[in-house]
Amino acid sequence: MLPIDNKLAAELKPRIDPHKRFRRMFPLRSGYLICNDCGAIGFEKHWYVDPVEAYRLTYQGKAQMVLCPGCTGAEHGTVQGEVIIESSNLPKDRQALIALIKQTEGECWSANSFAHIASITERDGIMVLRTTTSALATTIGTELHKAFNGNLTISPSAHHKFVRVRWSENPMPT
Numbered sequence: 001m002l003p004i005d006n007k008l009a010a011e012l013k014p015r016i017d018p019h020k021r022f023r024r025m026f027p028l029r030s031g032y033l034i035c036n037d038c039g040a041i042g043f044e045k046h047w048y049v050d051p052v053e054a055y056r057l058t059y060q061g062k063a064q065m066v067l068c069p070g071c072t073g074a075e076h077g078t079v080q081g082e083v084i085i086e087s088s089n090l091p092k093d094r095q096a097l098i099a100l101i102k103q104t105e106g107e108c109w110s111a112n113s114f115a116h117i118a119s120i121t122e123r124d125g126i127m128v129l130r131t132t133t134s135a136l137a138t139t140i141g142t143e144l145h146k147a148f149n150g151n152l153t154i155s156p157s158a159h160h161k162f163v164r165v166r167w168s169e170n171p172m173p174t
C-alpha cells in the first residue's frame, strides 16, 4: 500500500462537513435532498447537479441535507476505477496535473453526481487515483493524454465493472 498523501487528498477531496454523520442519522423524507459534501441534488432517487437550484433550495429551507451515494462511495472507498500516473517530472508537473484532474472531476461530476475521486496516493514518481466511477478514471486518462501526450492504456475488467488506466509521460516499453 502506498501511503496516503494527506495534503494532496485534502486538495482533491470535497470539504467534509463534520456534522454529516449526524445528519445521515435522520430518516430520509420524500422531497428534495442536498449532499453536504458536493452539493448534488437528490429528488425521487435521481441525483443531479445544479448549483443555482441547490442554492435556492437551501435558502428556502426546502431540502434535507444528506450524504449522496457518490460521496458515500468515496468515503467508504467503493471504487470502480484506478488511474496510475507515472512521471519522472512529478514534483515539477504536480500542480498542472492536479489542476487538470480537478477540472476533469468537476466536469464529470456535473454530468454524473456519482463521479468522485475517492483517494490519491503518491510515491517515487507514481501517483495513484481511485475513482467512484469507471468513466471518471477513463476521462482523466484521456484528458492527460490530450494535454501532455505520453502513453495511455485503458484496461477494463470483465463486465466493465472496474477500469485500470495508466498514463506515462514516456512511451512504455513493450
Ligand SMILES: [Zn+2]
Pocket: 035, 036, 037, 038, 039, 040, 067, 068, 069, 070, 071, 072
Ligand atoms: Zn455528494
